[in-house]
Amino acid sequence: xxxxxxxxxxxxxxxxxxxxxxxxxxxxxxxxxxxxxxxxxxxxxxxxxxxxxxxxxxxxxxxxxxxxxxxxxxxxxxxxxxxxxxxxxxxxxxxxxxxxxxxxxxxxxxxxxxxxxxxxxxxxxxxxxxxxxxxxxxxxxxxxxxxxxxxxxxxxxxxxxxxxxxxxxxxxxxxxxxxxxxxxxxxxxxxxxxxxxxxxxxxxxxxxxxxxxxxxxxxxxxxxxxxxxxxxxxxxxxxxxxxxxxxxxxxxxxxxxxxxxxxxxxxxxxxxxxxxxxxxxxxxxxxxxxxxxxxxxxxxxxxxxxxxxxxxxxxxxxxxxxxxxxxxxxxxxxxxxxxxxxxxxxxxxxxxxxxxxxxxxxxxxxxxxxxxxxxxxxxxxxxxxxxxxxxxxxxxxxxxxxxxxxxxxxxxxxxxxxxxxxxxxxxxxxxxxxxxxxxxxxxxxxxxxxxxxxxxxxxx
Amino acid sequence: xxxxxxxxxxxxxxxxxxxxxxxxxxxxxxxxxxxxxxxxxxxxxxxxxxxxxxxxxxxxxxxxxxxxxxxxxxxxxxxxxxxxxxxxxxxxxxxxxxxxxxxxxxxxxxxxxxxxxxxxxxxxxxxxxxxxxxxxxxxxxxxxxxxxxxxxxxxxxxxxxxxxxxxxxxxxxxxxxxxxxxxxxxxxxxxxxxxxxxxxxxxxxxxxxxxxxxxxxxxxxxxxxxxxxxxxxxxxxxxxxxxxxxxxxxxxxxxxxxxxxxxxxxxxxxxxxxxxxxxxxxxxxxxxxxxxxxxxxxxxxxxxxxxxxxxxxxxxxxxxxxxxxxxxxxxxxxxxxxxxxxxxxxxxxxxxxxxxxxxxxxxxxxxxxxxxxxxxxxxxxxxxxxxxxxxxxxxxxxxxxxxxxxxxxxxxxxxxxxxxxxxxxxxxxxxxxxxxxxxxxxxxxxxxxxxxxxxxxxxxxxxxx
Numbered sequence: 001x002x003x004x005x006x007x008x009x010x011x012x013x014x015x016x017x018x019x020x021x022x023x024x025x026x027x028x029x030x031x032x033x034x035x036x037x038x039x040x041x042x043x044x045x046x047x048x049x050x051x052x053x054x055x056x057x058x059x060x061x062x063x064x065x066x067x068x069x070x071x072x073x074x075x076x077x078x079x080x081x082x083x084x085x086x087x088x089x090x091x092x093x094x095x096x097x098x099x100x101x102x103x104x105x106x107x108x109x110x111x112x113x114x115x116x117x118x119x120x121x122x123x124x125x126x127x128x129x130x131x132x133x134x135x136x137x138x139x140x141x142x143x144x145x146x147x148x149x150x151x152x153x154x155x156x157x158x159x160x161x162x163x164x165x166x167x168x169x170x171x172x173x174x175x176x177x178x179x180x181x182x183x184x185x186x187x188x189x190x191x192x193x194x195x196x197x198x199x200x201x202x203x204x205x206x207x208x209x210x211x212x213x214x215x216x217x218x219x220x221x222x223x224x225x226x227x228x229x230x231x232x233x234x235x236x237x238x239x240x241x242x243x244x245x246x247x248x249x250x251x252x253x254x255x256x257x258x259x260x261x262x263x264x265x266x267x268x269x270x271x272x273x274x275x276x277x278x279x280x281x282x283x284x285x286x287x288x289x290x291x292x293x294x295x296x297x298x299x300x301x302x303x304x305x306x307x308x309x310x311x312x313x314x315x316x317x318x319x320x321x322x323x324x325x326x327x328x329x330x331x332x333x334x335x336x337x338x339x340x341x342x343x344x345x346x347x348x349x350x351x352x353x354x355x356x357x358x359x360x361x362x363x364x365x366x367x368x369x370x371x372x373x374x375x376x377x378x379x380x381x382x383x384x385x386x387x388x389x390x391x392x393x394x395x396x397x398x399x400x401x402x403x404x405x406x407x408x409x410x411x412x413x414x415x416x417x418x419x420x421x422x423x424x425x426x427x428x429x430x431x432x433x434x435x436x437x438x439x440x441x442x443x444x445x446x447x448x449x450x451x452x453x454x455x456x457x458x459x460x
Numbered sequence: 461x462x463x464x465x466x467x468x469x470x471x472x473x474x475x476x477x478x479x480x481x482x483x484x485x486x487x488x489x490x491x492x493x494x495x496x497x498x499x500x501x502x503x504x505x506x507x508x509x510x511x512x513x514x515x516x517x518x519x520x521x522x523x524x525x526x527x528x529x530x531x532x533x534x535x536x537x538x539x540x541x542x543x544x545x546x547x548x549x550x551x552x553x554x555x556x557x558x559x560x561x562x563x564x565x566x567x568x569x570x571x572x573x574x575x576x577x578x579x580x581x582x583x584x585x586x587x588x589x590x591x592x593x594x595x596x597x598x599x600x601x602x603x604x605x606x607x608x609x610x611x612x613x614x615x616x617x618x619x620x621x622x623x624x625x626x627x628x629x630x631x632x633x634x635x636x637x638x639x640x641x642x643x644x645x646x647x648x649x650x651x652x653x654x655x656x657x658x659x660x661x662x663x664x665x666x667x668x669x670x671x672x673x674x675x676x677x678x679x680x681x682x683x684x685x686x687x688x689x690x691x692x693x694x695x696x697x698x699x700x701x702x703x704x705x706x707x708x709x710x711x712x713x714x715x716x717x718x719x720x721x722x723x724x725x726x727x728x729x730x731x732x733x734x735x736x737x738x739x740x741x742x743x744x745x746x747x748x749x750x751x752x753x754x755x756x757x758x759x760x761x762x763x764x765x766x767x768x769x770x771x772x773x774x775x776x777x778x779x780x781x782x783x784x785x786x787x788x789x790x791x792x793x794x795x796x797x798x799x800x801x802x803x804x805x806x807x808x809x810x811x812x813x814x815x816x817x818x819x820x821x822x823x824x825x826x827x828x829x830x831x832x833x834x835x836x837x838x839x840x841x842x843x844x845x846x847x848x849x850x851x852x853x854x855x856x857x858x859x860x861x862x863x864x865x866x867x868x869x870x871x872x873x874x875x876x877x878x879x880x881x882x883x884x885x886x887x888x889x890x891x892x893x894x895x896x897x898x899x900x901x902x903x904x905x906x907x908x909x910x911x912x913x914x915x916x917x918x919x920x921x922x923x924x925x
Contacts, residue, residue, distance in 0.1 A: 014609075015608065015613065019535065020493055020496075020531035021490075021493060024489060024490065024493055024528060024531065028489075051610065051611060052534075052610060052613045054534055054540070054613075054614075054617075055531050055534035055535055055614065056531070057616070058527040058528070058534065058616060059527070059531035061523075062489040062492075062493070062527035062528035063489065063524075065489075065523045065524035065527065066488065066524035066528075071523075104610070104611070105609075105610040105611070106610075107610075138484055138488070141483040141484065141519075141520055141521040141573065141574050142520060144520050144523065144524055145524070147523040147527070211611070
């Protein structure tokens with residue numbers, strides 16, 4: 001494998017690809033990289049609740065320490081908690097041992113830069129190159145790093161969130177929230193946060209457990225059946241589910257209806273641009289048009305990026321954006337930090353409900369609805385670029401195509417919707433996304449373009 | 461994602477009682493990851509065990525080694541209780557209390573700070589014997605590791621080794637008199653336990669190098685007499701009842717009496733036996749111990765059992781014989797009424813208890829003991845030669861003398877003294893130890909047996925012969 005880092009860090013099956021020896025080597029490459037610019041780097045190290053967390057954490061720590069980095073072990077934390085600490089306490093880097101929402105046999109290593117954002121591609125590539133060179137710069141015994149533990153990261157993060165929302169306004173409403181942590185690490189901060197915001201909590205799967213006995217840790221509609229049933233049963237204001245490392249949040253309204261990530265993203269975006277009377281927002285090309293609709297309606301603008309939260313975060317920094325996020329429930333609030341943050345998202349939703357004093361279903365009903373159709377098609381990796389170029393050439397002469405966007409893959413705007421084909425970074429496939437106002441039209445567009453591209457793959 | 465390790469691991473790091481090497485040369489995080497894999501495999505397959513307690517001494521290179529070891533153990537499905545940076549006694553006590561299958565301590569004992577290593581003990585505090593260590597070595601060298609699937613990975617838990625350990629001492633020792641003790645931790649691992657526990661017990665301490673100092677800049681971590689000048693001065697200057705110095709990890713204590721005289725382990729051992737132990741039984745001593753031990757303790761009803769050099773034998777024999785006391789001439793003393801393992805902290809506390817009971821100064825107890833002159837010589841001899849040379853000496857001397865003991869090297873007991881010749885386990889030398897009734901005999905025996913050893917070395921080494 002020549003490429004270790006995927007869209008969200010390094011992932012692999014534990015003791016298959018993701019072994020202690022591998023993690024030790026990554027720790028050493030990481031330390032070697034940091035030592036190039038910092039004399040004595042300080043690294044914060046956290047994990048989610050997976051069964052292999054302790055093993056991989058020890059291995060990464062050994063690697064970092066042996067290259068002369070000080071390691072501060074913050075224990076079990078959500079990813080955004082570690083990111084916040086790295087930024088606030090001015091660490092040189094953070095390492096998060098997590099495989100996010102992946103099945104329990106997986107684990108991974110995610111890199112955090114000194115500003116709390118996820119590693120850039122350049123940093124990841126530099127660390128990979130050092131890993132494969134097999135020549136870590138090991139520190140002499142006199143310069144080996146020191147290992148500390150600190151359990152203040154969760155409290156630091158909670159107080160950060162509390163200072164970013166209107167606490168007294170939220171408290172007055174005495175919300176009742178059903179919290180589904182999916183046995184991830186989210187409960188370690190979210191329970192405390194909700195209590196501090198004066199909420200009554202009905203907890204679901206709030207015991208961190210790396211086997212994920214409650215449900216698969218990806219907060220999809222299929223996985224959140226219990227949450228959807230519980231909310232109306234207990235008469236809660238709404239329900240919220242966090243993924244395994246609690247950087248993403250998905251909501252369920254007071255009737256138990258699942259709210260798509262695009263919709264909650266749009267609701268928060270709408271509220272923020274309204275409050276700030278406009279501003280720049282950032283989201284990947286895969287996000288539903290409903291986001292752009294509500295942002296524009298409130299005087300804001302949207303910048304589209306490639307898929308991947310690090311790109312969204314970095315673009316937000318460059319453009320001084322007021323808000324950003326992904327369609328999967330990963331929302332980014334610049335007033336707190338430039339990373340996806342489920343607990344902050346939850347606090348913001350509470351603030352919106354407290355301000356609007358209307359049920360969540362009503363606020364959601366005001367977000368425009370589109371039909372999204374997703375499919376994929378096989379394409380050999382070496383043909384991907386030429387196929388995309390041919391699609392672009394073909395589309396230039398197509399009167400139905402209003403605009404061609406090459407931000408990530410090829411996105412064609414047509415009357416009443418758009419079609420996006422993105423090459424997968426890991427598999428020999430194209431992912432195809434079609435969105436229109438009308439459901440039947442989405443399927444029709446998908447069929448048309450799939451047929452076109454398949455013809456081009458064969459002949460191209 | 462192939463493992464990063466590729467350099468071969470030196471067989472030499474695996475010694476008779478522990479694993480040791482120079483950091484970044486013989487041992488590294490990569491090597492300790494494999495040692496962890498091997499230790500976990502050994503615990504699981506040979507011992508049918510499930511957990512290892514691990515801690516490390518104050519050395520600067522200990523954290524990466526300990527963490528790499530933990531990752532290896534955990535990969536084999538064996539659970540870890542990590543005590544962090546502690547004294548030897550704290551981690552051993554935690555392991556015994558937690559009923560660990562194996563207790564591992566990352567340390568190079570008294571060696572200079574650029575060294576490190578690891579020692580293994582069973583859950584009852586008995587050291588792992590050489591053949592078991594070699595079984596772990598073979599797993600490392602043959603890469604035979606029983607790695608488990610993701611759902612069986614060992615848990616890694618942090619445990620507090622300090623509170624329970626301290627409570628043990630405050631429960632088992634009570635002092636009415638406020639004794640004054642000069643305490644020399646050499647800036648090493650005993651700084652984590654001794655000052656706090658001495659104070660908690662109401663002893664007045666005069667601290668000497670009690671601040672953590674992982675580079676051992678104040679004094680070398682070996683508490684040899686020449687390294688204890690500051691302690692001796694402190695005892696005299698502050699009129700202390702006694703003084704104590706510890707080695708780097710805390711498995712050896714050296715006692716200094718109220719006049720500033722440094723006691724040998726034998727002297728300390730005899731005083732512990734004579735004045736501190738009610739339950740008579742078999743006292744375990746090694747072949748290097750003074751004949752005074754036998755002369756002093758046998759008349760009191762103790763039986764003496766000689767064992768080879770090495771603290772592993774000491775703990776093992778003490779367990780088998782239900783011994784109340786064990787003495788290793790190198791400074792390891794065990795008092796199994798407290799622990800089977802050689803925790804250095806019990807020694808000064810037992811001495812304090814004795815002083816309170818006998819109401820005499822320590823110097824007077826020392827004066828009651830015979831003091832035979834001894835001599836220790838190191839004869840240079842290549843590693844590949846030293847064992848053979850001693851073997852040949854064994855054959856010759858056994859034929860010549862009536863009282864020859866060959867359990868560890870060769871010891872010849874004579875009417876007016878004894879001679880012990882052993883190959884060093886750690887250095888390219890042969891050690892000659894002599895004890896005699898007086899200096900003339902001592903000199904005579906030393907010259908005589910040194911010449912015989914050198915003759916055999918010459919015969920075995922054609923280049924020099």
